[in-house]
Each structure stands twice: as structure tokens, then as C-alpha cells.
């Protein structure tokens with residue numbers, strides 16, 4: 001029983017740390033209507049950069065986290081340039097960056113596919129040393145703290161003039177261009193900010209699990225989409241922007257809790273990706289099928 | 305005010321779908337001109353407005369507003385001078401955003417956008433008054449999402465947004481064509497009120513010949529990417545729909561071939 005409790009607590013912590021990534025996915029997928037596949041690569045990049053910074057360059061863990069976010073932003077900017085200046089479809093632009101990042105991330109880690117952080121300080125270990133909290137409690141407080149800061153930042157940012165223009169870009173590009181906004185710029189900026197959050201999340205996960213791995217971001221986009229779907233199902237009734245952002249993080253927590261439970265029930269960890277993909281696919285199919293069904297039902301032969 | 309010199313545009317050049325949409329357009333608008341534009345389907349009316357707004361680059365020619373050459377400026381830069389309303393009511397507004405948010409976006413047309421708050425409290429009373437003038441009750445629904453509005457309401461809002469910050473030039477592309485007759489009439493009335501009040505230089509495409517004759521101080525007719533008839537002042541006021549049809553046949557050597565126009569007679 002206590003084993004279950006521990007693994008659920010672990011899952012909640014993971015959910016919060018990955019929740020920062022989900023916020024990034026929320027920006028592109030929900031606000032800009034772009035499915036950005038850069039995420040898998042920029043998440044791993046955040047982790048790899050963070051690990052190497054701490055281990056090889058002895059940089060402060062907090063600063064390393066900042067560098068991880070900056071690396072993610074750079075990756076997002078590359079996708080943004082490919083998509084806006086060179087007019088490559090967003091999905092393909094994201095795939096290209098993601099594939100390229102695989103090699104770059106390996107280089108960052110000096111050719112190794114895994115960099116452990118065994119004896120070095122992390123933001124969690126420092127926090128534990130300062131407060132005497134348990135490992136889980138420390139990671140949880142840090143995760144929730146950063147999530148609150150990021151949600152506040154996004155709430156503020158999307159209320160500003162640039163942020164509003166960005167939301168309008170996701171709504172109706174013709175309209176916002178007619179109002180004098182360069183939509184290439186807003187899209188580029190959105191992809192940059194989004195992947196900055198993703199890189200930050202990768203850095204956090206790396207420090208909490210005490211290693212970076214070349215494959216740590218594989219499937220991140222699907223986790224992100226699944227978390228958004230779950231959050232939407234649970235909290236979709238709430239309309240305010242702040243609650244939408246919170247629901248993304250909550251969705252992430254629920255996702256990891258579900259994951260922990262099905263794993264405990266004996267599901268093969270490798271099947272988890274299939275389950276995630278199925279969740280997202282079903283969530284995308286349901287509205288379409290409902291609509292088709294409605295049209296079919298409303299058909300009457302010969303009118304009336 | 306607006307100066308268009310020998311503007312040409314061919315779509316899909318050197319392909320089987322090559323289409324000469326504009327064949328040397330020359331047009332000069334004076335400050336305060338309200339010009340109605342008519343012509344058959346595919347005459348190039350929308351293309352002319354799109355070229356002025358910068359939706360696509362022109363092949364050759366020159367477009368100037370108040371002596372400023374905007375021929376090669378991108379669409380978002382020209383927006384500083386131009387307010388626009390499209391034929392499709394869905395195109396002019398952001399459906400997922402509030403009425404007041406849409407207005408705040410339009411109020412900043414052509415200005416640099418920074419990290420200041422997207423909508424200031426002080427603006428809201430201005431928007432309230434502007435919406436009230438429309439007479440559609442939208443002033444009491446300022447925090448509603450625009451997606452909840454009808455086509456006519458959205459078109460009236462788009463019109464208001466296009467003129468919230470006075471544009472040098474207002475471009476209207478059959479902006480009442482997608483509305484039912486009653487709503488179309490209302491939106492057209494609002495259009496006239498706003499244009500008159502702000503003394504806006506306006507180009508309005510319409511498929512209704514009667515409207516084209518009655519509204520504005522000048523009328524141009526287009527055919528195959530050219531302006532084939534340009535009339536203003538007293539002469540325009542005396543026009544009849546029959547005169548326009550005859551003019552068209554004279555200039556083009558064809559029967560007028562726009563179903564919607566014939567009906568609008």
C-alpha cells in the first residue's frame with residue numbers, strides 16, 4: 001500500500017514538472033493552432049543542456065535551468081524560421097528541427113546517450129539541504145512554484161498587445177494582418193516561447209531524475225496533447241484563460257497518475273505510448289464523429 | 305490621395321492556369337471620394353482591392369497613398385493607411401476573442417505593439433459609445449465572444465473596427481453580399497453614416513447597380529482587368545441602371561454577364 005502511495009506521489013511530481021512542457025504545447029496547439037513536433041527534440045535538449053552545464057561546466061543548477069530554457073527557445077526559433085520565412089508546413093518544420101536536434105543533443109552530451117548527475121547538486125538537492133524536506137516534497141514545491149510563475153507570466157503576456165495579437169493570429173490571420181500585425185513575427189515568437197517552456201521542463205525533469213537521456217523527449221508531444229485533452233475534459237467548463245492554463249498542468253498530473261496506476265496494474269511500460277496515442281486519437285475523433293452523426297440524423301428525405 | 309498607375313497582375317504566370325487579372329489599372333482618388341466599383345464576375349474588382357491592400361505583390365505599376373509609395377510594402381505595413389471589410393463576414397474578426405478585444409486590436413491598427421496591456425480600461429467607454437451608435441445592442445455584449453454574433457452583426461463590427469482609427473482609405477469588397485436583404489440594407493446605412501461622418505476616402509465594390517448609382521460621388525466599371533467607365537458628379541447622379549448596362553455593352557462588346565447584377569436591377 002505504501003508502495004502505491006509513493007509511486008502516486010512520484011507521479012504527481014512528474015506530472016507537475018512535465019506540466020511546464022504541456023503549457024508550451026498549449027500555446028502552439030490551442031492558441032496558434034499549430035501541432036509543433038519540435039517539442040520531442042527541445043524537451044530532450046533542455047535536459048541534455050542542463051546536465052552538461054551542471055556536470056561539465058559546474059554551472060549553478062538554477063542558471064543551468066535558464067540555459068535549458070534558452071536552448072529550447074533557440075530550437076523553437078529554428079522551427080519558426082523554417083515555417084514563416086521559408087513557408088514549410090508547421091508539422092514538417094517541427095519534424096526537421098526535431099530530427100536535427102537528435103544529433104545536436106548527442107553532440108552536447110559528448111556523444112554519450114546518457115549523462116547521469118549522481119554526485120552533483122541540483123535545484124532539488126539544494127532546496128532539500130536548505131529546508132530539510134523530503135525529496136518528493138522538495139521537487140513538488142519547486143515544480144508547483146515554477147508552474148505558478150509560468151502560468152502567471154503567460155496570463156500576463158497573453159493580455160498584452162503582442163500577446164493579444166498572437167491570440168488573434170491563431171484565430172484569424174487575415175484579420176490580424178489587416179490590423180497591421182506581421183503574422184510571421186507572432187508565429188515565430190509563439191514557437192520560441194513555447195519551446196522555451198518545453199526546454200525548461202526538460203531541464204527540470206533532468207534535475208529531478210538526476211540524469212539526461214537522448215530519448216527523454218520521445219513522444220513528449222503526444223504526452224502534451226493527451227494532458228491537454230484530459231485537462232479539457234476535466235475543466236473545460238471553466239472559461240477564463242487562467243483556468244485553461246491551470247487545466248493544462250492538472251491534465252499533466254492526471255496523465256502521470258493514470259500512467260502510474262496502469263503500470264502498477266501490470267501494463268508494460270512500453271505500451272504506455274500506445275495508450276497515450278489512443279487517448280489523443282479518440283479525443284480528436286469524437287467531435288468529428290459526433291458531427292457526422294448529427295448531420296446524418298438531421299437528414300430527412302424530401303424535406304419535413 | 306490614392307494614385308494607381310498602370311498596375312498589372314497575372315496569376316499563375318507561365319502555367320496553363322495563367323490569368324491576367326489586372327491589365328493596367330489607372331485610378332486617381334481625391335480626398336473624400338466615395339467610389340462605387342461594379343463589373344461582372346472575374347472582372348478583377350477584388351484583385352484591385354487586394355493589390356491596394358498588399359495581399360499579393362503586383363507585377364508592375366505603382367500605388368501611392370498621399371504621395372507615399374506603398375507598391376512594395378507588405379500587407380501588414382499598408383494596414384497603417386487602410387481599413388478593410390471583406391465579403392465573408394467570418395474574415396474580418398477574431399471569432400474566439402471578445403468584442404472589446406477585437407476592437408482593441410483594431411484601435412491599434414498600424415501602431416507598434418508592445419508589452420502594454422492589450423486593452424486599457426479607459427478605452428472601453430469609447431468602444432461602448434461607438435458600438436451604441438451602431439444601434440445593434442452590441443454595447444451591452446462587449447465581453448461576448450465575436451463567434452456568438454450573426455453575420456450581419458459581425459460585418460457591422462468589422463466596419464466599425466476598420467474605421468475606429470481613421471484610415472486614409474477604406475476598402476469594402478461586397479461587404480453586404482453575404483447578408484440577407486434587410487441586414488444588408490442596415491449595414492449599408494451604417495457604412496454611409498460612418499463614411500460621411502469621418503469624410504473617408506472609400507472604394508466600395510458592390511453587385512447592386514442601384515446602390516452603385518445612389519451611393520457615393522463617383523462610379524467606376526471594370527471589365528477584364530481594366531477600368532472601362534468612370535463617372536462622377538451630376539452625370540453619375542442622373543444614371544439609370546439601363547445606362548450602365550448599355551455602357552457595359554458598348555465598352556466590352558458583350559452582354560452583361562453577372563446573374564446577381566441582373567437580378568439587382
Ligand SMILES: Nc1ncnc2c1ncn2[C@@H]1O[C@H](COP(=O)(O)OP(=O)(O)O)[C@@H](O)[C@H]1O
Pocket residue numbers: 315316323324325343344345346347348349350351352
Ligand atoms: N489568388 C488567385 N489565384 C489565381 N487566380 C485568381 C486569384 N484571385 C483572383 N484570380 C482570378 O483573377 C480574376 C479576377 O478575379 P476577382 O478580382 O476576384 O474578380 P471579381 O472580384 O471582379 O469578381 C478571376 O479570373 C479570378 O479567377
Ligand SMILES: [Mg+2]
Pocket residue numbers: 349350351
Ligand atoms: Mg470579388
